[in-house]
Amino acid sequence: xxxxxxxxxxxxxxxxxxxxxxxxxxxxxxxxxxxxxxxxxxxxxxxxxxxxxxxxxxxxx
Amino acid sequence: xxxxxxxxxxxxxxxxxxxxxxxxxxxxxxxxxxxxxxxxxxxxxxxxxxxxxxxxxxxxxxxxxxxxxxxxxxxxxxxxxxxxxxxxxxxxxxxxxxxxxxxxxxxxxxxxxxxxxxxxxxxxxxxxxxxxxxxxxxxxxxxxxxxxxxxxxxxxxxxxxxxxxxxxxxxxxxxxxxxxxxxxxxxxxxxxxxxxxxxxxxxxxxxxxxxxxxxxxxxxxxxxxxxxxxxxxxxxxxxxxxxxxxxxxxxxxxxxxxxxxxxxxxxxxxxxxxxxxxxxxxxxxxxxxxxxxxxxxxxxxxxxxxxxxxxxxxxxxxxxxxxxxxxxxxxxxxxxxxxxxxxxxxxxxxxxxxxxxxxxxxxxxxxxxxxxxxxxxxxxxxxxxxxxxxxxxxxxxxxxxxxxxxxxxxxxxxxxxxxxxxxxxxxxxxxxxxxxxxxxxxxxxxxxxxxxxxxxxxxxxxxxxxxxxxxxxxxxxxxxxxxxxxxxxxxxxxxxxxxxxxxxxxxxxxxxxxxxxxxxxxxxxxxxxxxxxxxxxxxxxxxxxxxxxxxxxxxxxxxxxxxxxxxxxxxxxxxxxxxxxxxxxxxx
Numbered sequence: 001x002x003x004x005x006x007x008x009x010x011x012x013x014x015x016x017x018x019x020x021x022x023x024x025x026x027x028x029x030x031x032x033x034x035x036x037x038x039x040x041x042x043x044x045x046x047x048x049x050x051x052x053x054x055x056x057x058x059x060x061x
Numbered sequence: 062x063x064x065x066x067x068x069x070x071x072x073x074x075x076x077x078x079x080x081x082x083x084x085x086x087x088x089x090x091x092x093x094x095x096x097x098x099x100x101x102x103x104x105x106x107x108x109x110x111x112x113x114x115x116x117x118x119x120x121x122x123x124x125x126x127x128x129x130x131x132x133x134x135x136x137x138x139x140x141x142x143x144x145x146x147x148x149x150x151x152x153x154x155x156x157x158x159x160x161x162x163x164x165x166x167x168x169x170x171x172x173x174x175x176x177x178x179x180x181x182x183x184x185x186x187x188x189x190x191x192x193x194x195x196x197x198x199x200x201x202x203x204x205x206x207x208x209x210x211x212x213x214x215x216x217x218x219x220x221x222x223x224x225x226x227x228x229x230x231x232x233x234x235x236x237x238x239x240x241x242x243x244x245x246x247x248x249x250x251x252x253x254x255x256x257x258x259x260x261x262x263x264x265x266x267x268x269x270x271x272x273x274x275x276x277x278x279x280x281x282x283x284x285x286x287x288x289x290x291x292x293x294x295x296x297x298x299x300x301x302x303x304x305x306x307x308x309x310x311x312x313x314x315x316x317x318x319x320x321x322x323x324x325x326x327x328x329x330x331x332x333x334x335x336x337x338x339x340x341x342x343x344x345x346x347x348x349x350x351x352x353x354x355x356x357x358x359x360x361x362x363x364x365x366x367x368x369x370x371x372x373x374x375x376x377x378x379x380x381x382x383x384x385x386x387x388x389x390x391x392x393x394x395x396x397x398x399x400x401x402x403x404x405x406x407x408x409x410x411x412x413x414x415x416x417x418x419x420x421x422x423x424x425x426x427x428x429x430x431x432x433x434x435x436x437x438x439x440x441x442x443x444x445x446x447x448x449x450x451x452x453x454x455x456x457x458x459x460x461x462x463x464x465x466x467x468x469x470x471x472x473x474x475x476x477x478x479x480x481x482x483x484x485x486x487x488x489x490x491x492x493x494x495x496x497x498x499x500x501x502x503x504x505x506x507x508x509x510x511x512x513x514x515x516x517x518x519x520x521x522x523x524x525x526x527x528x529x530x531x532x533x534x535x536x537x538x539x540x541x542x543x544x545x546x547x548x549x550x551x552x553x554x555x556x557x558x559x560x561x562x563x564x565x566x567x568x569x570x571x572x573x574x575x576x577x578x579x580x581x582x583x584x585x586x587x588x589x590x591x592x593x594x595x596x597x598x599x600x601x602x603x604x605x606x607x608x609x610x611x612x613x614x615x616x617x618x619x620x621x622x623x624x625x626x627x628x629x630x631x632x633x634x635x636x637x638x639x640x641x642x643x644x645x646x647x648x649x
Contacts, residue, residue: 008106020105029613030647042110042120053065053126056103 012037012046027057034058065123066100068130072116073098075132086115202354202391202402203241205440206282207431212438212445212455213242213249214429221251224445225455227466228543231262243282245300246322250282258289263300270299281320281355283338288325290318296327306338321357328352340374354392358434361394363401371401386411393432395449400437402430408439420448454540467492467533467542470512475529475549481515481595481631482549484529488512489542492533494589499529508534509593515631517595521551578625584615584643594634602640610644618642 007017011032018026026032027049034050049055073083084094087108096102104112106124113120118131162169204215211225211232221239223232229247236259241252248262250271258271258280271287274297280289285301294315298307304323309315317328324338334352340362351367362374369388386409391402398418399411406426410418417437424446427439436449438456447456453466470486477483484497497514499505501521507514521527527549533542577590584603591601606618622639623629 020107024105040106042106043124044121047125051126052124053063053103053109055126056063056065 008040008042010039012039024054024057027054028059030059062126063100063103064126064128065103066098067128068123069098069112071130072112072132076116083112083115087111200241201428203429205429205431205438205445206243207393207433207436207438207455208244208246209433209435210453210455211244211249212431212433212447213244214440214445215239215242217442219254221249223249224457224540225453225466226543227540228468229262230468232466233261241280243280245282245287246284248282250280250287252277252280256292258287260287263287267299271297279318281318281325283320283324284322286320286325288318288320288327290315294330298325304339308337309335317352319352319355321355321362322359324357326352326355356393356432358394358396358432360396361399363392363394363399365389365392365401369404371399373399391430393430393437395432395437396434398432398437400430400432402427402439406441408437410437417448453543466540467535469543469545470495470531470533471545473529473531473545473547475547477518477551478515480518482518482521482551483513483515484531485513486531486545489533491535491539492542493536493539494534496532496534497529498531499527501527507592508589510590511593514593515595518551523551523553526550573628573630576623576625576627576629579620579623579641580617580625582617584617587617587641587643591639595631596634596637596639600635600637600639602638604640604642605645606642608644610646613646615643615646618644 007019007022009018009020009023011018011023023032023038032038032049034048034055036049037046038049038052038054039046049058069083073080080094080098081091084091087094087104089108093102097104104123106120109123110120113123117133122130206213208225208231211223211227213221213223213232213234215221219238219240221234221236221242223234225232227233231244231247231249234249234251236251236253238253238255239251240254243250245263248260250258250260250263252258256276256278258274258277260268260271263271267287271289274289274291276292277289277297278292280287282288283301283306285303286298286306287300288296288298288307288309290296294313296309296312296315296318298310300307301323302308306320306323306325309318309325309327312327314330315327316330319326319328321338321340324336324340326334326336328334328351332351352364353367354365356363360375364372364374366372369386369390371386371389371392373394386401386403388403388405389401390404393400393402395417400417400421401409401411403409406424406428408421408424408427408430410421421437421439424439424441426441427446428442429440431438433449433455436447436451436455438448439446445456451457467489470489473484473486475482475484484499486495489495494508494510495512495514497505497507497509499516501516505516505520507516528546529549530544530546532544535541579587579590582590600622605615608618610616620639620641622637623634
């Protein structure tokens, strides 16, 4: 499976754009928290990681 | 909770699409898509966009982790072909190829049917031996085998995988396109679709011999021998022949071969059966119309016949009930049980291993079974099911990975060297570290990266015998080795009587050595390293700093008392007080 290599993700208060793969890696490593807000141009608004399907990648306690 | 899985299912069911169809839309394998519907994984954003477009919903409806999703009213039923091309991702060449195949299915089926008929006519016209096609296809019961210490199987891609004891390298398996796999006691043999044999763990001489056999259509392994049959009906055999198990080598006019632990069975073209080797004192197997399969243990021999019935022989034990199995497609036996697999995928147990009998009740859709002396495994095409003793972790074979078990360490020895007991051994390739355990005091254990460990001699009592055990530790595709142990009896050396002679005295000088780089090591490796040097807990002070670690492991930030690459003697090291700081792992 080929991930979208494009830098489509934005993290609130972070000026860098990230690819899908990079975002997932940061979620899995705990660098991004459940309350961190993310978005891309298709979503059009900020969404907390814990409210998205990417909560699946949050480290399990 | 992952609501995406439920939404995917709800959408698909509402529009009456199959999983395969939706997988084609995404350009992925149907098994991968099933993982998304089962909640084992989640789709990535690009895939969500494709599905959102396909289902005419905003991508946010799939990305938000909520249960609700928009379902449109559909008044007509439809087929999977409806509108698929519009929704295919741009790079899904494979999906387009599959679509082309689907749309012209009838032509493909017709052409394939004509080819089959032509091939059949050609086949009838040729004079052929009986077993010409076995090497071209994989029978389910040939996909799984077990020795007393390991399990091997062929996955759905024809790749061989194994788990358990790998002391002999019998699980160093790098084969594909395999149609049959079997194990001897310490080796594995495989047959590929081209009729060639290969092996792992077999003595070089015999490995070379079997590689030279051509057009092999079947083979079987005993504890120490391999018997094979080629397309012309000729038998080959090599390996242990202590019991005459290879006496059939060179025989012709044979249509089937089988092996037990220390024996061989051939079925000749006229249907007669001959045995050689050790069969619990028997010289024949009785009258059988058509043997399909054999399995044996130290105490039992089971025979599967072509009518699906099972017979057995035992050595010394009497059983009250004769096994009553019907419609059987595979058999296996341990030292105290017989297992039979029926065509419905259920496993039946006879004799008196009630633990195994109870556990296999829940097994379903099994396609092959195999047994060691004290365990049974089944394979359902996806995973290995195991019951009984898992002494060598032989049940832990998976589709996801193959693990090679590291060989045990060799040349383990322990020598008193001044104030230390030095434990040393040969290195093991691919080992990341070694675990050393000694039953001294309340127990001693150390992880070392080198092949030497020094233990303070004051821990040992004069005249007492200790067991020293070393295990090579693997990682990734390499599993830990079996443990190697030696006995060591400690004797204090008596001081020599002072001599009045004028012989010169010898001063013992400690040899200094250089420390590793310390800052930057992970905390775990750093502490293992210090322990291996013999530094005691009373010498150490550990402090967690306020700095957050970048990764998932704590890293050493600073060390006082010793420094990177410092040259010290062991005596100096044991007198130091060492303080180290490490970063803080988030959510630790």
